[in-house]
Amino acid sequence: MTEILDRAEDPARMIRMIILEMEETLVEVRASAARSIADGKEMRRAYARLEEMQESWTEKAELALSKDREDLAKQALVERQKAAEMAEGLKQEIEAIDETLKTYEADIAKLQAKLREARARQNAIATRLESAVTRAKARELLNGGRTEDAFSRFDMLEKRADLAEGHADALGMTGPKSLEEEIAGLRASDKVDAELEAMKAALKAKNKS
Template identity: 30%
Template sequence: MSIFQRMNDIINASINDLLDRVEDPERMIKQIIREMEDNIAQAKEGVIDAIASEKQLEKELERHRKQADNWHDKARQALANDKEELARSALAQKKEIDRIIENLEPSWESAAQTSQRLKKQLKALEQRLDEAKRKRTTLQARQRAAQARTQMSQTMDTFQNGLDAQHKFDRMEDKVSEMEARSEAIDELEDDNTPLEKEFLEMEIDQDIEAELAAMKKDLDK
């Protein structure tokens, strides 16, 4: 594949489409940029050669046109001096040069068209390179933003885990405080009861137990 066909392929390719088909867009676009830069360097050499050929043909064509004009002037001069044979020879030389000009003109026109086309392709390729570099900058910015969001998410998760742990500690502290308060209440209740009150309390408890036991026996006898 020629460098100029490769230029056409790159110019016609969509950078976004290329990036959508790969897993690592940033790596892909770096590769695209390197390839474009290499192709541009080669394309510039090709364009320089094409322009040089065009200029060379143009100079050659201009030189022969001047020769043709010169022989035309000589033929007129000879004819003015009644030297018809000499004028005829001069015109014969002019005709020979005219045939060379007829062959050179299409070659020069083709070379001029080629150099113009290649210059346009080179300019388009340079524009695509600029586009790829802008795309790389955008991708790098998006990647940094994504990394920042990921880091922030991880930080928030860590912070939330810390909050969850703190919440558990708070619940444990509340439970311990509740147990301490209950223990203090029992101690206070026991301190408030006199030995006589404790005896009546124990009697009431025994009565409750006997009553519940009697109820169970009654249910079993049914």
Template identity: 30%
Template sequence: MSYFSRLTDIVTCNLTHLLNNAEDPVKEIEQIISEMKEGIAGANRSVKTASANEQAIQQELADYESQIFQWKEAAKNALGMGDETEARNSLVRKQEVEDLKAGLEQQHRAAVATCEHLTTTLHALEARLAEARRKQVELTEQTGLSETSAQSTSNTTDAESSLNPSRSEQIDSELAELKRELGQ
């Protein structure tokens, strides 16, 4: 049985409700976690693709900026040599590149927004997975399953959270800020 048809289903799911209706909650939480991991893997790929697209557009914008500078210099050189027609042609080409750049800037803004949206969704998915793992530990403790099973789940959570250093840095920064507020 598949619980999630979309990534938003993972973010909006009510784990307690899903597990209360399950015949075997321990088995069900394992299935839910497995599906969440698949969703996160897909979200990671999407974030990487969106980031690569944004960077490619950024590079193309830099190339256009360089071309604009070159056409302006060509116009100056043509004028310096007394060739107003060539200067005008260079400025026409400069304007064409500026128009291309303006269109690409809109695409870049959209790419940045997409990347930010996907990253936010990825973080929400990771948070939901962490919640599911905590629920799994609760269930294994309630059903009296071996402590090693719960311990391995906890170790997996710690290991995977260390894979995302930016999140860890954010948490460390926020913790330091709270300590400052409390005067510690």
């Protein structure tokens, strides 16, 4: 899966490479077809020459017979037979080349159709690939150990946060007063009461006068 995702990291580039490969293949098939066409033309010219040779040897054999030279006529017919056998061999090769050319023609038509389709759907295919890669990565993440590790780290952080909050709350708490604090409080209260009584007496004396 990782290897597939790595190869499909850039779907648009991947599509361009596929189209380029198809174009190169089309060029190669056309080049092979061109060579086959050239070979076929050359073989047809050779076949035509062999047919002319057969006609020529036939005429020579007839001429030899007309001159009562049966021996020469027989030799001419032997040469004509050789030319005929060569022509038959060439004919079979020409037929094979014609069949090959039909295959090339079909292959070229298919490649051209696929190229047109790929170019027309290039953007759509790239979008689908990107979506598929994204889904695959998401599923790999959810099904792999990375997600569990992430959630474990989250749990650890939450525990640390709880501990920190508890520590802060503890610092804000006021515990029970010690004995010294309570006695000091009483002394402070007596002092306030004495000052209050003094103020009352002073105010009362002032009003009488």
